[in-house]
Amino acid sequence: MLHFKGELNGPMSMELELVPVTKDDAEKILMFIRLGKDYFKDLDFEERERFMQSILSRLGEPDRWLFLLKYQNEYVGLAHVKIDKSERPGWGFILEFYIVPSKRRMGLGRKFFSLIEDLLRSKGVKDIWLLATEAIPFWCSLGFRLTGEIDKETGQMILTKSLRSADNSSLES
Numbered sequence: 001m002l003h004f005k006g007e008l009n010g011p012m013s014m015e016l017e018l019v020p021v022t023k024d025d026a027e028k029i030l031m032f033i034r035l036g037k038d039y040f041k042d043l044d045f046e047e048r049e050r051f052m053q054s055i056l057s058r059l060g061e062p063d064r065w066l067f068l069l070k071y072q073n074e075y076v077g078l079a080h081v082k083i084d085k086s087e088r089p090g091w092g093f094i095l096e097f098y099i100v101p102s103k104r105r106m107g108l109g110r111k112f113f114s115l116i117e118d119l120l121r122s123k124g125v126k127d128i129w130l131l132a133t134e135a136i137p138f139w140c141s142l143g144f145r146l147t148g149e150i151d152k153e154t155g156q157m158i159l160t161k162s163l164r165s166a167d168n169s170s171l172e173s
Contacts, residue, residue, distance in 0.1 A: 016108065018115040021066035023059045031068055035078045039098040055080055063123070069112045076103040077112050083125060092120035092128040113142055117163070126164050131156035
């Protein structure tokens with residue numbers, strides 16, 4: 001597990017934990033599903049269930065991870081990340097990223113991304129991409145750039161970030 005202890009938007013010391021979701025841990029799978037239902041709340045029930053099953057069916061694939069973010073002993077976020085093998089081979093791809101609304105604007109998303117970025121960097125990833133519609137200012141604040149491309153399947157904007165230069169390095173702990 002990856003840990004971070006430090007300050008987030010204020011003087012109080014807080015602990016964050018990046019918790020991998022694995023096939024053999026039913027508790028973490030159920031928590032991922034619970035948070036996923038909140039994350040995908042705009043989808044109808046059947047579509048949401050189908051999408052969650054599609055994500056969970058890929059658990060254990062090489063270079064693909066599901067994570068929970070634990071903050072003060074409470075699960076407050078999820079992420080689905082992989083090293084792309086088709087559209088942008090070798091790039092990190094953030095498929096899903098979510099912080100529960102009551103815990104936003106506290107620096108948790110920024111730190112969550114930093115932990116994911118460190119993992120991808122340790123795997124030799126030099127660039128990251130994602131699709132977004134609503135959280136574009138958040139992603140741009142982390143060094144992502146709009147490419148001007150729109151994903152044909154989802155209609156979302158494509159954002160990219162290079163991990164190649166010191167200018168794009170994640171915030172220090």
